[in-house]
Amino acid sequence: MPPAQKSVDSVKKLKPGYLILGGGIIGFAVAKDLRKNEKEIIVFDVDKARVETLRQDGFNAFLGDISDPTLVNSIDFKNLICVAVLSSDDNANIKAVSNFKPVVSESVRIIARASDGLKKEELVAAGANYVFVPPKIVSNTVVEYLDMMETKHSGNRLASWLEDHRGIKLGIILHDNPDPDAISSGFALMEIAKKYGVSTEILYDGKIGHHENKAFINLLSIPMTKITGVDCYDRYDKLAMIDCSIPGVNNSVPAGKHLGIIIDHHSHGDIEPNAEFVDVRTNVGSSATILTKYLQQMDVTVSKELAAALLYGIRTDTNDFRRNTTSADFAAASFLHPLSDHDLLAQVETPSMSVETLDVLGDAIRNREVVGTCLLSNVGVIRNRDALPQAADYLLTMEGISTTVIFGIMDDNIYVSARNDDIRVHLGDVMRQAFGENAGGHPTAAGAKISLGVFSSAKDKHTLQKLVEESVVKRFLMAMGMESDDDDE
Ligand SMILES: [Mn+2]
Structure with a gap:
């Protein structure tokens, strides 16, 4: 139906180095830049006026629907380096990619334009080697x-x-x-x-x-x-x-x-x-x-x-x-x-783990309490608080765990280290909400330091540890909007 067939078939097959499907703003700009390469450039576009403009500019442009499956028949692939699918019509682009993918050799690259991330995925699924999203490129440039x-x-x-x-x-x-x-x-x-x-x-x-x-x-x-x-x-x-x-x-x-x-x-x-x-x-x-x-x-x-x-x-x-x-x-x-x-x-970077870190990691694994996808663990008295984030990192790799909270006592403070890979949770905010002023951090990593002063009434070390544990677990789970399972204790 499109007049392209006749006009193309009537001449001998086209032998492009670069085939550009869609000759709008982007297609035109790409064609212009590619011209310096001295390779044969062929452009197809569904719009008559555009084709005319391209021709006036000296390009080999043809009228044709880029989604038309018979379009491939008009091309001799011998010198083809790349098919650039550049129209603003996502669906036409997807069809064009699906039409060309099976007939071109592996070495021919197919590059395509998408209007958003979803269409990008569809174009990749259709066989495009590289897909770009113009608004994303523009915003990156501006932000840079x-x-x-x-x-x-x-x-x-x-x-x-x-x-x-x-x-x-x-x-x-x-x-x-x-x-x-x-x-x-x-x-x-x-x-x-x-x-x-x-x-x-x-x-x-x-x-x-x-x-x-x-x-x-x-x-x-x-x-x-x-x-x-x-x-x-x-x-x-x-x-x-x-x-x-x-x-x-x-x-x-x-x-x-x-x-x-x-x-x-x-x-x-x-x-x-x-x-x-x-x-x-x-x-x-x-x-x-x-x-x-x-x-x-x-x-x-x-x-x-x-x-x-x-x-x-x-x-x-x-x-x-x-x-x-x-x-x-x-x-x-x-x-x-x-x-x-x-x-x-x-x-x-010699990645040897210190004996103490190994001990803390061992305690963290042994004492863990899992509530939903949260893992909380009290490692008791520590001598080096850097072992906490390492344990929190390590335990985050456990199956089904998306948040880890490891805490221990050093000097007169409770140190809490937390890690998270659930994108819906901003861990820094949760920690601040749970433990106040001296807590905070990033969405995926956070820490807190709590004075032991509030627990000074504890009569012995064991009671103190118990109180600390209950308090940290309760405050964290509440801030996460989860109920602590008190019957467990
Ligand atoms: Mn920093």
Whole structure:
């Protein structure tokens, strides 16, 4: 029925290198760009006016319904490299892909346009090798541009802050029990500050527990100073806070303390971070990603130790790009990768588990209580709280479990570590709801620290443990909107 048949059949078979089905805005643009290749381009479109325009532009365009199954008969496939199915009609595109897939050889690529994710799946099922969704591509480009502008804007502001404070002494405060993301970010700020004659010291409180973290600091020889008391902050002209943003929350800085710089990627809840320079981006997976962007933009020389440190920071905070990862994290990692000292990284990552972590894992498995898809486990008194997240990670791999909550007692606190792979649950919010102020985190990973003070009435250790367990389990399940099964106890 379509007039294409006659007009095509009447001449000899077409021998395209590129066959474009659909000559609208996208098809036309693709044809124009491909022209530089000097391969034969053939375009089919159902619209007469469009075909005419293409012809006037010098293209080999034909009138034809791209979903017509007899269209394949008019093509000689000998030189064919690619079939690009680019019309705005999803159903016609699906038919065209199904018609061409069985007749072209394996080496011919079929690329197709879809209007949404659902149609994308149908096109893949029909045999397309690559499917793209135009709105998605446009939005990615816009967001990438906005991100770039934000980095540029923040970079300029940070540079002028440092310029204004030339020669001062800056204390860089990390969150308590700092992890590789916080440590490497502090290290990066130290290098950036050097460029402006600002001398720095990296400060932390708590412990550097995880044996990998200890190896990390030693191997990279990152200088770090333990905070000894509130008056130690007076040694500095200004303070910077990294990987946390509120004084007193996950750090030992007195609440209300005046800060010069805040750089963080965690959401801060209702309290607004307050400093002379603030850069809190919750749309990236690590603080190291933000600092990497600064290094790039401010043209700071990145040593192979610093590159390795930041790369390790990004990888640990995103759980090797599996958690809360955005394109910015990948971009930062790909910038750092060739600059990194890989021997050093290999030494840091020796995945031997410490005896203590193994013990905690054993306790967590033994003491587990499963309610629905939630697994909760009390591991009792611990000496190293880093064993908790490792156990929580490990148990999340258990069949039928989508949330894990592992808790233990150290010093005068209960530490809770939770993991989640149910996309409907924002674990950080649940934890905050259950345990208040000193709890929070990401949708898939969160933690809490609860003072044991409330249980001080317990007469002995066993009673204390029992009370803690009941309370943690009850509060967590309530926040999850689940009933705790009290009869079990
Ligand atoms: Mn972090």
